[in-house]
Each structure stands twice: as C-alpha cells, then as structure tokens.
Amino acid sequence: MAGIIDTIKLGGTLVLALPAAIAGLELVMSGQTNYGVALIALAIGLVVVQHWLTLPSDIPELLAKRVVGTVTKESEPDREDDRP
Template identity: 55%
Template sequence: MAGILDTIKLAGVLVLAIPAALAGLEFLLVRGETVTGSVLIGLAVALVLVQRRLTMPTDVPGLIAKRIGSAATPDTKSESDENE
C-alpha cells in the first residue's frame, strides 16, 4: 500500500516540476536566458529531491514500524548458506 501512496505523491510533485523544467529548458535553449533557465531547472530538480528525501510527521509511525519489524525478524540466511 505504501508503494501506491508514494507513487501518487511523486505524481503530484511531478505535476509541478515538469512544467517548471520545460519552461527552464525553453529559457535556456530557445531564449538564451541561462540564469532564468538554470534556476527553473534547479527548482524542478529540488522539488523532486525534497519530496523523495523529506520525512513528514505522518511518515514517522511507518518508519518506526519498519525498524521494529526488521529488528524483530531474524536473518533468513544461515551460516551454512553464507559459506557456500
């Protein structure tokens, strides 16, 4: 379920980031305004990176549950599997 929600969140950010990136490319390549184009492309990239890396307060319980679950479950590989 978390995969679907992450995909929807990414799509929402891309709705804002793609037009900014396209406008930046137009300023950069067509109009020759390198500063404005670079800033718009940088903002588009920053939007996506912040969305992927930022931890929201609503995400904290899920992160805690993942850590507890991974700490509570034993490793599936045994020592004999590692030696082969």
C-alpha cells in the same frame, strides 16, 4: 521496491516539477540562461527534497514499515540433512 503511497507522492511532486523544468528548458533555449537554470534547479530540488525529506506526518508510516519488517522476518528452515 517503492510502495503505492510513495509512487503517488512522487507523481504529485512531478506534477509540480515538470512544468517548471519544461519552462526552464524553453528559457535556456531562448537565451535567458539564468532564469532557465534556476527553474531547472527548482524542479530537481523539488524531487530531491520530496524523496529525502522526512516530514512529521511520515513518521508513523516509517514506524509501521519497521514493525512489519521485524514481525515478518523468515526463520531459518529446519535442516533435515543433519539427522541420522
């Protein structure tokens, strides 16, 4: 499940990618296929790069997630059915 920060980052990327994709679709519909496909590819590339690229500013967040995941692991419950 994505956190609130990831959702905000995706929203910011979509603010830039959606107008390019819409303009690309309009260009494809009007017959200028090369420019339209280029804009659509740019929009898809923006979203993919934002999702997969790790920036140096993201490293502390990744480390914090890993530490929290290690600290909050659930221990196995006591098995009371083995006792006489």
